[in-house]
Amino acid sequence: MTNKPATSRVEKRRIEFSEKIADAAYDLFIRDGVSNTSIASIVKHADIAHQTFFNHFPTKNHLLLHISVRIGEMAHVIFTETDSQKISPPKKIEYCFSKIAFEMTQLHPNIKELVTHVLIGTPDKTNEIKVMQAQRLNQAIYSILSEAKKQKLLVSGFSIDTLAEIVRGIFVATIITWASEEDYPLVEKMKQAIKFINHSVFVNNK
Numbered sequence: 001m002t003n004k005p006a007t008s009r010v011e012k013r014r015i016e017f018s019e020k021i022a023d024a025a026y027d028l029f030i031r032d033g034v035s036n037t038s039i040a041s042i043v044k045h046a047d048i049a050h051q052t053f054f055n056h057f058p059t060k061n062h063l064l065l066h067i068s069v070r071i072g073e074m075a076h077v078i079f080t081e082t083d084s085q086k087i088s089p090p091k092k093i094e095y096c097f098s099k100i101a102f103e104m105t106q107l108h109p110n111i112k113e114l115v116t117h118v119l120i121g122t123p124d125k126t127n128e129i130k131v132m133q134a135q136r137l138n139q140a141i142y143s144i145l146s147e148a149k150k151q152k153l154l155v156s157g158f159s160i161d162t163l164a165e166i167v168r169g170i171f172v173a174t175i176i177t178w179a180s181e182e183d184y185p186l187v188e189k190m191k192q193a194i195k196f197i198n199h200s201v202f203v204n205n206k
Contacts, residue, residue, distance in 0.1 A: 034113035072133040079140035089148035101190035
């Protein structure tokens with residue numbers, strides 16, 4: 001019994017330090033960009049010992065993956081909240097995609113590098129979080145399309161898995177293009193993506 005509170009305190013302190021490092025890194029990523037931010041500058045900004053950083057994150061890419069969860073969580077929350085609303089499946093997809101696109105445009109331009117890490121991953125093999133984010137997004141879309149199938153709103157000849165992957169691919173491709181190009185009209189392009197989905201994935205939704 002006496003060991004549990006101690007373990008809890010240690011874990012709490014570990015999380016606090018991890019978030020302190022992540023907060024400092026996020027500030028620098030926004031100010032200077034991901035590529036221009038070194039581990040040394042993160043350590044200095046966080047006011048921690050150099051070894052403390054490596055106690056929590058083996059590499060800078062591990063830290064990037066940790067921060068990417070915050071960005072991916074925004075999309076997950078929007079999908080989760082929308083899925084419980086009493087609107088048609090096509091409207092759910094439309095609302096989620098439009099909302100996420102708008103929220104992205106409200107972020108600092110330097111966030112684009114982080115978005116790229118969320119959707120594409122990092123150069124090394126620490127892509128577990130990227131895979132997890134893709135799975136969560138796919139599951140959210142799958143849930144909406146499953147409801148559409150029950151309502152006979154899906155095109156025939158394709159499994160829900162396939163259609164979910166297609167819808168996710170369109171969404172991710174649109175976001176990636178925005179993240180890699182200057183002055184890309186994300187909101188307008190996402191509206192076009194939604195229109196394409198409405199005409200190719202759903203029926204009676206022209």
